Amino acid sequence: MSFSENGMKCPVCGYLNDPEDAECIACGSDMALSAxxxxxxxxRSEEAMERYHLQQKELRRELGIDEPEEEPLVMAGGGEVPEPSEPSEASAVSLEMESIPSDFHSDAFLCPQCGFRNDTEALECGRCGVIFSKLKRAGGNGNGAVAGPSSPAGRGVLLDDLGESALDTGTGYTPYVPETKLESWSGAKATGQRVKEAWEDVDLSGRGETALKGLQGVGARMKSVPPKWYGLALGIVLLLVALPFAWKGGLFLKTEWEQRSRLKLEATLVDEFTRNHAAIGAEIRSLADGKKFKEARAALDRFDIEPLQAKTEPLERYLEEKETYARVLAVPAWKFETNYTLFTRLVALDPSSSFYKSKQDFYKKRFAGQCYDKALRLYQGRKNDAAQSAKAVALIDKAVGFYPQDRTFKELRSKLIHADLLYYKGNGSLQMALRDEGRGKAIHAKQRKITIWLRNTSDATLYINPDFFTLETRNGKSLKYNNVMETGFQGKLTPGAKTAGVLYFRTLAMPRALTFEHLVAGTIQREFP
Structure with a gap:
């Protein structure tokens, strides 16, 4: 826990609290318990580091990297034991410990070939693919080289021999490939081709008359078939005629069978749930209370059928409530938006819980205040960035949505929207910015004055007509501008050019939106706060 002149920082979130605070204001953590x-x-980290260094030393001695430590000799005459000499640089470098890897496990097994850490039950290395049993038989020395007796082929043991054995395709190996004898049957081929050509003109999808005409065409074309192939041709025609009906009949039977099986299964589940309703509910609630949500969900999904939806709804709500509350416990207290969303769902699942409602109101207030603070910082930054301005407006809209009557939130929202109106926004052809000047002066005291800026973002020349502007007021009226004076707009706007003008509208009501409808550029609308 860090202290400063003005207070102390929370060790969990780093928030600066007053010296007399017992809990962190931001995250609610107990300051003393957190420290x-x-x-x-x-x-515990220091103890784990010490154990890791001891395991590293023992492992390096087992692999032969380091020499085993020798016990000091005891002099027979009671003489003094000579002091050990200073270790050399080579030994000092070899004894340096590596930094603790993030994937270190005490039960890992180092591959003698490449040094990769594998599980103790692994049969082969996950990096180089060496099979440990082959390496042991080949007499591997653990440093990447393999020494051992020669293979039966008269060569030394290679690293490839330590992997999986390949198929022997040496001299004298010839795979057996049976020969296929093609018999000439030109008569059958010709018959099949004629039947195919005749069948292309047949349409059995229509009614009886169309099918009859198609079969007549088949009969006319079959006259060219030799008499000895009449039987084969007739069999092919009958098969082609019966195949669509057999296919549709099979699909119908399959669908009917699936429907009957589903109804039978649903009836079995309904009977089982009705007879064991209390036991099934107690089992699901017990699993949910023990935070075994997967098992509880699997047991409940087994009865997720339409006839049982009304009966399983209380169990579904109970399980979802337990799952949501478990998620709440895992979310830090300073994540106000997430906590508010979760407690809102809990209130919907259990409206009678006063605890859920109090937590919902607490995080609602904190989240609204957080949105207000972020929006205020963006507004005070005064950065000439339209994206930041839009972000600030979105944040303050959330706060106003929670507390519509809060005067502080509404005032900041009005300032942010007025500032956001000064940025060009529109479509790909034309963009508009504006500012509400309030009531006019002198003879225009009963009119509302609005300054407008337009920018051509298209590749074509646009013509600006002030008659296309329409002002919508809060009392539901739509007004055109008072055209008794010069507006100041440039009539012809070339690509990339800008123009500005002032419009007066005969109304004292607050404006709601200003719309500009252009025949080429389209419609642009900007809303007032």
Whole structure:
């Protein structure tokens, strides 16, 4: 826990609290318990580091990288034991410990070939593919080289021999490929081709008259078939005629069978749930209370059928409530939006819970305040960035949505929207920015004055007509501008050019939106706060 002149920082989120605060204002953590937990965690980390170094030393000695430590000799005459000499640079470098890898496990097995860490039950290396049993039989020395007796072929053991054996395709190997004898049957081929040509003109999808004409065409074309192939041709025709009906009949039977099986299964599940309703509900609730949500969900999904939806709905709500509350416990307290969303869902699942409602109101207030603070910082930054301005408006809209009557939120929203109106926005052809000047002066005291800027973002020349502007007021009226004076707009706007003008509208009502309808550029609308 860090202290400063003005207070102390929370060890969990880093928020600066007052010295007399017992809990963090931002995340709600206990300051004393958090500091004690961090100290305990640091002490455990140091102990784990020491155990890791001891395991590294033992592992390096087992692999033969380091020499085993020798016990000091005891002099028979009671003489002094000579002091050990200073270790050389080579030994000092060899004894340096590596940094703890993130995937270190105490039960890992180092591959003698490449040094990759594998599971103790692994049969082969996950990196180089060496099979440990072959390496042991070949007499591997653990440093990448393999030494051992020669193979039966008269060569030394290679690294390829330590992997999986390949198919022997040496001299004298010839795979057996049976020969296929093609018999000439030109008469049958010709018959099949004639039947195919005749069948192309047949349409059996229509009614009886169309099918009859198609079969007559088949009979006319079959006259060219030799008499000895009449039987084959007739069989092919009958097969082609019966095939669509058999296919449709098979699909119908399959669909009917599936429907009957589904109805039978649903009836069995309904009977089982009706007879064991209490036991099934108690089992699902017990699994949910024990945070075994997957098992509980699997047991409930088994009865997820339409006839049982009304009966399983209470169990579904209970399981979802437990799952949502478990998610709440895993979310930090300073994530106000996430906590508010989860508690809102819990209130919907259990409207009678006062605890859920109080937590929902608490995080609602915190989340609205957080949105207001972020929007205020963006507004005070005064950065000439339309994206940041739109982000600030979206944030303050959330806060106003939670508390529509809050005067502070509404005032900041009005300022942000007025500032956002000064940025060009529109479509790919024309963009518009504006500012509400309020009531006019002197003879225009009963009119509303609005300054407008237009920018041509298309590749064509646009002609600006002030008659295309329409002002919508809060009282539901739509007004055209008062055209008794010069507006100041440039009539012809070339690509990339800008123009500005002032329009007066005969109304004292607050404006709601200003719309500009152009025949070529389309419609642009900007809304007032």
């Amino acid at each position: 004690e937990s961090i100290a305990i965690e640091q002490r």
